[in-house]
Amino acid sequence: MRRFRKMMISGLAAAAAVLMLAGTAFADGVIIAPGVTIPSHNQETMGPGPGGPGAGSAPVQETAADQGTVQQPEQPAVQNPAAPAETPVPAADPAAQQPAPETPAQQTQAGAGTDEASLIAQSLQNQYTIYPTSDPNIVISRGRKIDVTKPLLALTYDDGPQTAAGNRIIDMFDKYGQRATFFMVGDRVPSRAAEVQRMVADGHEVANHTYSHTYLNKVGAETIQSQVRKCNDVIEQTCGIRPRIMRLPGGNKNDTVIANVAMPIILWNVDTRDWDHRNVSKTVSAIMGKVKSGDVVLMHELYDATASATEQVVPALVEQGFQLVTVSELAALKGVDLAAHKIYYSF
Numbered sequence: 059m060r061r062f063r064k065m066m067i068s069g070l071a072a073a074a075a076v077l078m079l080a081g082t083a084f085a086d087g088v089i090i091a092p093g094v095t096i097p098s099h100n101q102e103t104m105g106p107g108p109g110g111p112g113a114g115s116a117p118v119q120e121t122a123a124d125q126g127t128v129q130q131p132e133q134p135a136v137q138n139p140a141a142p143a144e145t146p147v148p149a150a151d152p153a154a155q156q157p158a159p160e161t162p163a164q165q166t167q168a169g170a171g172t173d174e175a176s177l178i179a180q181s182l183q184n185q186y187t188i189y190p191t192s193d194p195n196i197v198i199s200r201g202r203k204i205d206v207t208k209p210l211l212a213l214t215y216d217d218g219p220q221t222a223a224g225n226r227i228i229d230m231f232d233k234y235g236q237r238a239t240f241f242m243v244g245d246r247v248p249s250r251a252a253e254v255q256r257m258v259a260d261g262h263e264v265a266n267h268t269y270s271h272t273y274l275n276k277v278g279a280e281t282i283q284s285q286v287r288k289c290n291d292v293i294e295q296t297c298g299i300r301p302r303i304m305r306l307p308g309g310n311k312n313d314t315v316i317a318n319v320a321m322p323i324i325l326w327n328v329d330t331r332d333w334d335h336r337n338v339s340k341t342v343s344a345i346m347g348k349v350k351s352g353d354v355v356l357m358h359e360l361y362d363a364t365a366s367a368t369e370q371v372v373p374a375l376v377e378q379g380f381q382l383v384t385v386s387e388l389a390a391l392k393g394v395d396l397a398a399h400k401i402y403y404s405f
């Protein structure tokens with residue numbers, strides 16, 4: 059036990075020392091690079107601009123995508139009147155600042171690989187924490203190792219859970235040890251609880267896409283807040299993880315929306331238009347050769363064609379050296395401290 063503790067301390071100290079030399083420190087469970095500011099393309103305001111999801115046809119696109127799938131109005135399947143107000147800014151995670159606690163397994167299994175294995179297991183339990191290792195280029199997050207020197211990309215899937223395509227998508231990410239983000243509609247969660255629980259168990263990020271896919275620019279402050287809160291409530295009640303990021307249905311926003319969505323708002327900078335063409339090769343070609351480190355790719359969990367495209371792009375991107383990470387991981391690893399009431403397109 060003593061030897062293990064010494065290894066842990068020395069390993070973390072070495073990692074911290076290297077990271078300090080690199081101008082990086084750990085805080086609040088994420089990696090923060092002092093002096094790094096959010097890139098200018100992460101607009102906090104809404105002005106529709108060229109290529110921006112709020113501009114042009116993006117909202118219309120998702121509007122069309124969702125026709126036939128959105129069921130409104132609906133009776134909440136789960137209500138939690140006692141739910142606290144949204145506090146979406148990730149709170150400090152003590153685990154991020156503490157050496158990993160020793161467990162009986164760790165104490166009885168001395169050896170170089172043991173602490174890494176336990177950290178990997180621990181990271182799957184604490185999904186918003188990124189753990190340093192003795193190698194400054196390697197961190198552990200969501201049950202696997204990430205090389206921070208390699209390209210990082212977030213593939214995101216909206217409008218689920220939708221188990222048929224969803225499980226195919228998860229299968230593919232799992233097969234290649236990669237991670238995805240699922241922006242889910244709350245009222246679709248209870249009937250697909252097993253799939254949502256699988257997302258968490260396999261290290262993927264569960265995220266908020268409102269309770270009933272409401273276009274928040276069409277409703278008032280109270281409804282905006284309840285749509286966001288109820289979605290977080292039902293996801294947390296289903297899988298034990300409360301989302302920390304959300305995506306606006308249709309990308310539709312205005313000042314009232316931004317003022318009342320007390321979570322980081324994640325949009326996208328690569329739109330596959332998968333809902334529109336529902337064509338495998340078009341979805342693949344929208345991604346391959348078009349993406350770079352820090353991008354956020356929009357897809358939809360609803361379509362078999364999107365699942366088929368995922369089966370092509372995941373191995374192809376991995377072959378090209380991309381590491382597919384969750385949005386929260388991408389932000390943290392790019393040194394962006396996500397904040398409520400702010401909109402992010404890429405990192």
Ligand SMILES: [Zn+2]
Binds near residue numbers: 120216267271307308
């Ligand atoms: Zn949507």
